[in-house]
Amino acid sequence: MSARIQSGARADVYTRITEEIIAAIDQGTGEWRAPWFHDGTSSASPTNLASGKRYRGINTLALWVSAMTFGYGDGLWGTYKQWQDAGAQVRKGERSTTVVLWKPTQSSDHEDDAGEEVGGHRRMIARAFSVFNVAQVDGYARATVGALPEDQRLEHADAFIANLGIKTEFGGCEAFYLPSQDTAFMPDFASFCDPASFYGVWLHEMGHASGAKHRLDRDLSGRFGTQAYAAEECCVEILAGLVLADLGIAHHPRPDHAAYIASWLKVLKEDPRAIFTAASKAQQAADWMHCKQPDADSDFQPSIGLAQVMDAGQPGLAALVAAA
Secondary structure, three states: OEEEOOHHHHHHHHHHHHHHHHHHHHOOOOOOOOOOOEOOOHHHOOEEOOOOOEOOHHHHHHHHHHHHHHOOOOOEEEEHHHHHHOOOEEOOOOOOEEEEEEEEEOOOOOOOOOEEEEOOOEEEEEEEEEEEEHHHEEOOOOOOOOOOOHHHHHHHHHHHHHOOOOEEEEOOOOOEEEHHHOEEEEOOHHHOOOHHHHHHHHHHHHHHHHOOOOOOOOOOHHHHHHHHHHHHHHHHHHHHHHHHHHHOOOEOOOHHHHHOHHHHHHHHHHOOOHHHHHHHHHHHHHHHHHHOOOOOOOOOOOOOOHHHHOOOOOOOOOOOOOOO
16 A cells, blocks of 8 residues: 655655654653663564565654554564465554655656655655554464574674774763764763663764764754754664664663753654654664674665665665755
8 A cells, every 4th residue: 555645745744753753752651751762672673574674764763653652562564465465464443554665766847746856866756655563463473583692682782882983981970972082981881770771872972973074974953953952862862772673672761861852852843854854864873883893784784865875675764855
């Protein structure tokens, strides 16, 4: 099931997904929780049934929101037809989740306004797909996947971060990235309540470092002006969630999140497309980190520009247009 999104409908997709994410942030019982915080299980790594590929960018967030809202514990998703082709049946009355695929098209004077022009050279056609979680179907046996052994998770994370080649100094009581020294500063491991918190904070600071001019040159000031700091914080938190999901490590809220959640919500509520841009930049940084690994494969290509990031064969977003 797919449909070409006209300009008004496309705006509705931006608004609807953003509103669902805001609702997920607002809900909860005494503890704020964003959809990019997760327990490291397979639901944190949404994957398409037919292609076996991971969803990306804003689609990952949209599927995280849906999984969190409806309590899905598995990250396998497919369209109605894909489930049928697999011999399964979506149960009557089940509600679908929308994901978006952008495909390049030739620029033309006759193009209607369903196209998004990027950098004056490439236009993108948006298509929406309705997908269902494996928990919403009957007749499908999920293949057993071995869990990453606990005794390898943290060692794997140490190696992953070391491969980024970004200097880290440990000690003190604060975590921050100092651009003038191109160095991340971190409290000692013993200062954290658990390993997952340590790696979540460390990747957060690595996320800031990824935006340095000699790396991804991420500058959100043109898009968000005075709210660029809040947008950057949102971006690197999503990034940490993406990478920790890849590493099989839980990602829970840090105690200091309450200090700046209000600024995040202000950005999201004022601009429905803000979360799309934040997710796009987060996916770009995650791809860059994966490409720094010695065993990097074709699934992780650097997301520098739409020509490189767009994976047209994937039912998800490589990265939404930065100009969105």
